[in-house]
Amino acid sequence: MNSSKIGIIIVLVLVGVLGLASIFTVDERELAIKFRLGEIVDADYEPGLHFKVPFINNVRKFDKRVLTLDARPANYLTKEKKNVNVDFFVKWRINDVSTYYTSMGGNERTAMERIYTTLNEGLRGEFSNRNIQEVISGERHSIMSNMTSQANTLLGKFGIEVVDVRVKRIDFTATISESVYRRMEAERTRVAKELRSKGAEAAEKIRAEADRQRTVTLANAYKESQQTRGKGDAKASEIYAKAYKKDPEFYAFYRSLNAYRTSMGNEGDVLVMEPDSDFFQYFKDARGKRGK
Numbered sequence: 001m002n003s004s005k006i007g008i009i010i011v012l013v014l015v016g017v018l019g020l021a022s023i024f025t026v027d028e029r030e031l032a033i034k035f036r037l038g039e040i041v042d043a044d045y046e047p048g049l050h051f052k053v054p055f056i057n058n059v060r061k062f063d064k065r066v067l068t069l070d071a072r073p074a075n076y077l078t079k080e081k082k083n084v085n086v087d088f089f090v091k092w093r094i095n096d097v098s099t100y101y102t103s104m105g106g107n108e109r110t111a112m113e114r115i116y117t118t119l120n121e122g123l124r125g126e127f128s129n130r131n132i133q134e135v136i137s138g139e140r141h142s143i144m145s146n147m148t149s150q151a152n153t154l155l156g157k158f159g160i161e162v163v164d165v166r167v168k169r170i171d172f173t174a175t176i177s178e179s180v181y182r183r184m185e186a187e188r189t190r191v192a193k194e195l196r197s198k199g200a201e202a203a204e205k206i207r208a209e210a211d212r213q214r215t216v217t218l219a220n221a222y223k224e225s226q227q228t229r230g231k232g233d234a235k236a237s238e239i240y241a242k243a244y245k246k247d248p249e250f251y252a253f254y255r256s257l258n259a260y261r262t263s264m265g266n267e268g269d270v271l272v273m274e275p276d277s278d279f280f281q282y283f284k285d286a287r288g289k290r291g292k
Helices: 003-021 097-104 108-128 132-138 140-158 174-246 248-264 278-284
Strands: 023-026 030-036 039-042 048-051 057-063 067-070 074-077 083-094 160-172
Touching (some): 023 030, 030 097, 057 097, 067 108, 074 108, 083 108, 097 108, 097 140, 108 140, 108 160, 132 140, 132 160, 140 160, 174 248
Antiparallel strands (some): 030 039, 030 057, 067 083, 074 083, 083 160
């Protein structure tokens, strides 16, 4: 191989290297900044193939996706001066890549430290204005919404956009947990006593109503029985009267026999009466006539 061919090959290789060094690609998941001797030239690149001047321009790329900062738990004081341990995370992304590079030096770790410091201070203020009940459940959504808005205001000047702030967990110290449990126990005891009191009151009403109905039922039954007995007695008296009118002498004799059976029907009965009393009239005369 002669020297001319070697020269051509070297030129082609150099051209190829320069060609490759003159192009760069931007993925849809990336943001790119082109520099000229360390100075930002352009940062508004769409995904695709782009060109640069070799050895004069250089390109840096950054993640365009939503990133997650899983913050380390921190302690905050509530309005009642109670300590709570809060575990939260932040969803963020680069909003302005030129500003982000200028303010953070393009260092993702530096950006996360800035985000954490901002959110930490903001949460400290939010928790200090609320009591434990509010931070646990009542206003948690409001806290996260406020923090997202505040963080965007403070971090926007660094080219950072906070997409969302979420509180994962809120824990109490041992003292606060015991206090909360005692309060919960007292509340449950109060509710139980109130329910038992209402149950006892309802039971007394039911018993009183049952007793009233029982009394009314017995009174009505006694009234009906007395009316029935009265009607029966009246009917019996009517029958007795009719029978007496048909044969008064036989009726008087029959009544005397029943009287004898009742008064002298048992062994050992003693009856002290005058012999000529009306009780013995049928012993002296079968017709029941008294002797003269």
